[in-house]
Structures are given as structure tokens and as C-alpha cells.
Amino acid sequence: MFNLRKSMALTLPLGEASDQDKWDNGGLERKRQLLIEIVLRSRLTALMVDGDTTCWVLKQELLRSYGVQTLGVDNGRDAIDLIASDAAFNLIIIEKILPVLNGLEVTRQICEIGMRCKMLAVTAYSGESERQAFLATSVDVFIEKPLDLEHLVPILRELDRQ
Amino acid sequence: MESKHVNQQIAAMRQSFFDEEVLDEFFSQLEQLEDQNNPNFVEEVFTMYFRDSTTLLETVEQAMKTISITLAKMDKILHQLKGSSASVGANKVLNEINKTRQVLEKGNLEGTKAGIWEMRKKYGSLKAKLEPYFQLKQANSVPQEK
Numbered sequence: 656m657f658n659l660r661k662s663m664a665l666t667l668p669l670g671e672a673s674d675q676d677k678w679d680n681g682g683l684e685r686k687r688q689l690l691i692e693i694v695l696r697s698r699l700t701a702l703m704v705d706g707d708t709t710c711w712v713l714k715q716e717l718l719r720s721y722g723v724q725t726l727g728v729d730n731g732r733d734a735i736d737l738i739a740s741d742a743a744f745n746l747i748i749i750e751k752i753l754p755v756l757n758g759l760e761v762t763r764q765i766c767e768i769g770m771r772c773k774m775l776a777v778t779a780y781s782g783e784s785e786r787q788a789f790l791a792t793s794v795d796v797f798i799e800k801p802l803d804l805e806h807l808v809p810i811l812r813e814l815d816r817q
Numbered sequence: 818m819e820s821k822h823v824n825q826q827i828a829a830m831r832q833s834f835f836d837e838e839v840l841d842e843f844f845s846q847l848e849q850l851e852d853q854n855n856p857n858f859v860e861e862v863f864t865m866y867f868r869d870s871t872t873l874l875e876t877v878e879q880a881m882k883t884i885s886i887t888l889a890k891m892d893k894i895l896h897q898l899k900g901s902s903a904s905v906g907a908n909k910v911l912n913e914i915n916k917t918r919q920v921l922e923k924g925n926l927e928g929t930k931a932g933i934w935e936m937r938k939k940y941g942s943l944k945a946k947l948e949p950y951f952q953l954k955q956a957n958s959v960p961q962e963k
Contacts, residue, residue: 709866709901716850716858752896779900781892781918801843801904 693808695722695815701746703727704734704761705777706753714748714777714802721811731756738770745814748802749794751778751785762792773814777802823957830950839946844906856958860951866905867944873898874937881930891929892921898936910939 701718705711706729715725723746728734732755734747747765751758762774773796776789780799789797798806834840844859851858877894895918902911917932 707897707901708869709862710904712862712865713847713850713904716855717846720850750900752893752900779896779903781896799903800900801846803843804846 693721693812693815695811697815699723699745699811699814700743701725701748702734702737702742702744703748704729704731704753704758705748705750706730707750710750710800717802717804717807721807723811730754731758731761734761735764735768738765738768743770744772745817746773746775746810748775748777750800751776751781751789759788759792762789762794766793773810775802775806775810820957823953827950827953827957830946830953834946834950838908839943840906841908841911842906843904847905857955860955862905863947863951866901866907867940870898870901870940874933874940877933881926881933888921888924892918895921907939907943910936910943913939 699722701723703711703714703718703725705714705727708729711727711729715727718725726737726742726744728737731753734749734753735756747770749758749762753761756764758776758778762776765774774794776794776797777800778785778789778797780786786797796806796810834844847859847862873894877891880890880894895914899911899914899918902914913932913936917929917936920928920932
């Protein structure tokens, strides 16, 4: 059996990252050479909301490879509770099909709470109506799974500049 | 020399996955997330993927035996399967899922059952190809005694 890693880090410091902090270990240096290379000056934080373990782990690892601190929840209710408890994120990535509350409803409630951050809908895509429904809820970007570097890197650069 | 031969074998197996369109470029993205601190990341992800997909397929197959299953509920499961398959680069599986969803959209339950059966075959084929590949990679990564 293999060890399946899930990040449940709850400390989400924001602000400037030191040179040491930017790269957790030498492994990230190798990743930087292979992935699209960017250097983030700030420590960004992201909340992932996805009920599927495989997708969750992949997105987490991709974000962490760029030094983004991630927190994940696997249902809509936990996402709302987290936001309502004043947890702050630079980025929220949300899937449509979720246990308890679906992604569209979660997005609406996050907006009602008044949370302001970049929101990406990253879903398996069920048609144009799904895209339109998400964009109508104030999601900034709609991406058909999987989350790819061509979409992610410009978003991280933009957040880093803010 | 032996290690070089095994490396060539691994590379050839990997290339065949792309040539046969069993996997797409997102598998490469996955591989880029693997490093010396996490050398088995790709294999771990596929272990999760096959485990969870098997459960979902069994759920939808069981559900199709009941009268109460709704097309919406089945589509939810297929949506989830589509997301994970796209995320690991499982190209042929993904194509089969998309075909099955189109059939389901038209309300064709028998056609959907046939589609799910095809999906099962594609999963099985993918697993059969990847398992020896990962085993060879693992065996080759074990330091050889001098």
C-alpha cells in the first residue's frame, strides 16, 4: 500500500516569503526546471474544494510545487463553514459536483458572505450551461479539468502582483 | 549495462502509452510533480484513481439495477469519473466516458449500460499497462548491490 498524503495545514500566513521559504526543499528546485518557471514573491494561499481524492491530491501538489500553501475540503458545507469563520485565501478552486452542497451553491454563499478573492471553477464540465452558471455566480475563471499550467501560472503571477 | 537496458525498457513502455493514446499530456504534468522526496507520486495517484474509479463504477452498475436510479444521479457519477480520468491523463478512458455521457443525455439506458461496460474494459486495459510499468520503475530505482 502507498502513503497517500493530504495537506490539512491550517496556518495560512500571508505576506512576503523569504528565499528559504520560497523553496521548501531541493525537490522543488528540480520541479522549477521542469514546470513553467515562475518566482512568487509572496506566500499565496489556496482553498481547494473537491470531493474527488485524485483530483484533490493533484491540484494540491501542483499548487504546492509553486510554493502555494493549500488547504482542502471535500464537501461544500465545510468550505462555507471555513469561509464563514474568517479564514482568508488568495485563491479558491471549486468543483461543481460536491457532497452536501454543490459548487454553484457554495460559490453563491461565499459571495454572500463577502469573501473577496480569485475564484476558479475547475470542473469535469457538463456543458456550456455549467460554464454560464458558474460565471453568473462571480467565479472569475472557468476551467475544464484538469487544472493546467497554461491557466494556473498567469493566475499565480497576477495574485503575486497584488 | 543492465540498468541501461531497463531504463530503455521503461522509456519504451512510457512512449507506447502516448503512441497508443492510452495517456495524454496530463500524464507528463503528473510526472513533473514527482521528485526525490516523493518518488512514487505518480504511482500513488494512479492507485487512488483506480481504487476510487472502481468504487464509482460499482456504484453506478448497482444503481442501474434499481428502478429508482435517475439519469441525473448517473450523470453525477460519470462527471466525477470524467474529472479524475482527465486529471491523470487517462485518454481512452476519458473518451469512453464522454461517449457514455452523450448516450445518457439522450435517455438511452441500455446504451449507457453498454458504455459503462466499455469503460470498465478501458480501465482494465489501462491498469494492465501501467502496473508492470510502475513495477519496473520501482525495481529499477532500488540501489543495486555491488
